[in-house]
Amino acid sequence: MKLFIISLFTIFFTVGLSGQVINNLPGAKTKVMTLGVFHFAYHNLDVVTTDKKNQISVLEEPYQSEIIAITNSLKEFNPTIIAIEMTPDRQQKIDSLFQLYKSDKLTLGKDEIDQLAFRLGKDLNLNRIVCVNDFGKHYDDIMAIFNDTLRSAKFEDYFLKSRDTISGSNLKGEKVSGIVDELYRINRPDAIKEGLAVYLANPFKYEEQSGDFTGVDFETGRWFNRNLRIFRNIQRIPHSAEDRILLIIGAGHLNLLNMYFEVSNEFEFVSPLPYLESAKNN
Secondary structure (H helix, E strand, C coil), X not given: CHHHHHHHHHHHHHHHHCCCCCCXXXXXXXXXXXXXXXXXXXXXXXXXXXXXXXXXXXXCCCHHHHHHHHHHHHCCCCCCEEEECCCHHXXXXXXXXXXXXXXXXXXXXXXXXXXXXXXXXXHCCCCCCEECCXXXXXXXXXXXXXXXXXXXXXXXXXXXXXXXXXXXXXXXXXXXXXXXXXXXXXXXXXXXXXXXXXXXXXXXXXXXXXXXXXXXXXXXXXXXXXXXXXXXXXXXXXXXXXXXXXXXXXXXXXXXXXXXXXXXXXXXXXXXXXXXXXXXXX
């Protein structure tokens, strides 16, 4: 079996080098637009958090007008499927809330799911908003660290005090000047590319024993496996070449997801930047 797998890999690699296209799907691709966002409700569940004084209230002006301008611009893309950063086990709950909103029985909250996905989904008369998030899967040796107080404390201390972490981020989010401008900034290719570098610094470099791959294995589960699973969840959505998928997700995920969509034989990546540019003028 091992010899068979090695041989199979060799065949695939050789074909790739020869310029052949592997597993190319027939017909046109499904268009996918990724809209990276900051979390409107400031749940502060990520490493980078935003102090109360730097948080904006998206329920107030001028932010409500900006959100309406964004949704109006996104209508030009005319998504037939909207996917969100919520795990599939929450699908029934999201379905229920979305139907309440469509029936004018729900007041939108601050979250980008409410403000963007629900609002746009109702305007387009979609049947549902699809949950595609996942949190990844860790190796057993990484889980063992999480379950050991001393080992996990040492790991966390290394991460928070490391030179890469300190120089790369002050771990505090700055106040945004406006929603449209901020979304435009964080969806730019240069900002997205810069974001991936963080996951190749620390804790990626962490070693419990010199020469081991503790940090590499951690990031494999935390980030790379997680985003591959999100991509797979999007593949699972029934879709055709006539569909147009809009994925609304934390902008950090775009450093991998955009690449997956760009190289996929199944999807055609669509940038949100022209639509955000249009929103500036609405």
